Amino acid sequence: MPRSIALTGTLRGDRETDLAANAVGRVVETFVERGAEVKKGDLLARLDVRAAALSAAEAQANAALTRAQEETAKRECERYRALLESGAISGVEHDRIADQCRSAPLSVAAASARARAAAQSVGDGQIRAPFDGVVAERFVDVGEYVRQDSRVVALVSKGAPRLRFTVPEASLAAVKTGGALTFTVPAYPGRSFAGTVRWVGAAVREATRDLVAEAEVQDPDGALRPGMFASVALATAEAPSPVVPRSAIVPRDGRAHLFAVVDHRLEERVVQTGVEKGDVVAVLRGVRAGEAIVINPSEALQNGQAVE
Incomplete structure (x- = not known):
């Protein structure tokens, strides 16, 4: 089995974002709490946009006026062109009106753009989820005044998180895309999770002399949460170590058992898998090479039970 080096890391959501208000106003409604599951487009909070709505109505009226003009x-x-052709007006008079005709579409375009921007300001008063996920934190309550850069909700995507870890400069040769690793988290003592390195930073950070990498992790039962600290074992080379069939491992109470x-009796042990x-x-940890173990143990087996 692979030899490994010990590193540390943190679990992050596959997608994480702090949603900003992107508008100015007072919060009039909130629709989610911490831990709420949301779909893309769901309304998370709403601001008082009455002033923006008035500005939008004015901008739309101005746009309609410029189109009429x-x-x-x-x-x-058309009338001045006909007058010019009949000799009723001079070319100078015709050119003056022609200049106004050429500038009219530009005025319409500018007014329409202002109307769209004003309408967008009204829409920005409704903060919606940009992707399916879970609310990690809500930063505002009804009555609070927010600005364009105010954080409203922290949102993380559902599914298995990523593992972000750092590799010291001296160990850079050990980390490669596709490399295997395992890690443990304090919430589940004795239980090991597996992952595969998918992204490796392009440069060493000067301040810390290390490199940031990320791994996709396996989390079939949804036990892992973004923000968890992880102790990482990054595989570097093949080395002898005790191995057991996967079917011998019994997950129980967040730990791995076998x-x-x-001496002809069963001994239940908590082990640390790699x-x-x-x-x-x-x-x-927990078993030595050469020891006899039970494969596919039934739930009826008990510690100390006699076996032949």
């Missing part, structure tokens, strides 16, 4: 300018241009056979490879898993 453009139509009037077009008719004037039954060893000692890297998995195929159908076997390394055991870092």
Whole structure:
């Protein structure tokens, strides 16, 4: 099984974001609490945007006015063109009106852009989820005044998190994309989780002389949470170590158990597992090479039970 080096890391959501208000106003409603599951587009909070709504209505009216003025300018241009062709006006007079005709579409475009921006300000008063996820934190309550950069909600995506860890400069040769690792978290003593290195930083950080890498992790029962501290074992080379079939491991109370056979009796042990490879898993602590163990133990087995 692989030899490894010890590192530390932190679990992060596959997608994490602190949603900003992107608008100015007072919070009038909140729709989520910490731990709430949301879908993309769900409304999280709403601001008082009455002033923005008035500005939007004014901008829309101005846009409508400039469009009407453009139509009037077009008719004037047609009339002055006919007058010029009949010799009733000079070319200078015609050119003055023609300049107004050319500027009218620009005025319409500018007014329409202001109307869209004003409408966007109204829409920004509704803070919505940008992706499916879980609310990690809500930073505002009804009545609070927020600005464009005010944090409203922290949102993390559902599913297995990523493991972000640091590698000292002296150990950079050990980390490669596709490399295997295992890690433990304080919440589940004795239980080991597996992962695969997927992203490796391009440069060493000068201040800390280390490199940041991330791994995809396996979390089939959803036990892991973003923010958890992790003790990481990054595989570096092959080395002998005790291995057992995966079917011998019994997860119980957040720990890995197995039954060893000692002097014709069962001995239930809490073990620390390591890297998995195929159908076997390394055991870092709790069993020695050569010991007899029970494969596919039934729930009826008990510690101290006699066996032949």
